[in-house]
Amino acid sequence: MTKIMNDSLSELGERGIISQLILPLMSRDFGNILLDDCAVFTAPDTSPLLFTTDQGPSRTFMEILEVGTPSDLAHFHVTMNVSDIAAMGGQPLGMLLVLSLTRTDTIDYLRKYLEGISDAMSDYRLRLLGGDTKQSRMRSTTITAIGQASSRGVLTRSGAKPGDLIYVVGPPLGTSVASLIHAARAKLRGGSLDVSRPHAQVSAGLQLVESGFCTSCMDMSDGLLASAEQLADTSGVTFRIDLEKVPLAQNPLGTDSAKWKNFNVNVGGDYGLIFTGTTPIADVARKMGAIYLGIVEERPKQGTGLCEADLIRSGVTLNVWEQFRTVGSISDELKSFVAP
Secondary structure: OHHHHHOEHHHOHHHHHHHHHHHHHEOOOOOOOOOOOOOOOOOOOOOOEEEEEEEOOOOOHHHHHOOOOHHHHHHHHHHHHHHHHHHOOOEEEEEEEEEEEOOOOEHHHHHHHHHHHHHHHHHHOOEEEEEEEEEOOOOEEEEEEEEEOEOOEOOOOOOOOOOOEEEEEOOOEOHHHHHHHHHHHHHHOOOOOOOOOOOOOHHHHHHHHHHOOEEEEEEOOOOHHHHHHHHHHHHOEEEEEOHHHOOEOOOOOOOOHHHHHHHHHHOOOOOOEEEEEOOOHHHHHHHHOOEEEEEEEEOOOOOOOEOHHHHHHHOOOOOOOOOOOOHHHHHHHHHHOOOO
């Protein structure tokens, strides 16, 4: 058994990978996936469907710090996509999974990775509808998630208006990063620690859309400041945020709290939601445990999405996570928390 598990995927080939490893995860409700060219999907009712696609980062924080398991990585890849559906107040339904694998990847690796996919499917009540497997020089995962919109409509990024209240819901910022840092520091000492798995805020999104009081919403996959700025820009307003109210996970180093705060308001990884709403949203927010951060204001003629004075007052520097721009510098900063 050990030898088989350690064999490379070239021993199975694509058809063996699909029939032995992926087929057991497949939903049987949408046609014969191995014989038909497409899954046949009938929406449960007439509500609109939501579609989102995301390719896993070339190197996640887990991979940068060399912690976690293939199962943890897979669960994270699914969460990235489901979080988009949550941000629009939708209910996850199914997903398509595209795996690019190297010829030397082992069967054991893929089994463990698919265990994480299965865990996430259970967590989010998702069905695997189809996908593809390809040989590649580098590993990558692309997932298309499908959700169903509420009969009350969808949450968008463009509805915030002056006077609206601003909230965040989800774990304290930095919860996931702190877990990875603790695991990486334990590894340096010759030990090991499990990493926590972030979860998409599906229930919160559903509550917000059903309330009828939420005016805009977005997941914070790219961090609080980037998400707040995008919401404000899309709505043509300015967000006044009191960064002293932002819930932060405990600093794993216990020192340089300013650096820890600055890092975690700029990067994502916890998959909470930031949302705005009219005054009655306050009661909904309180019941779901959301944190009030500030208020939406009319944008001055030369204004921006975030008020610079709020950032200066809190000692925060804008250095948000952005592909092609800040990935390298933020990755280096993350590693500095492990070996300061």
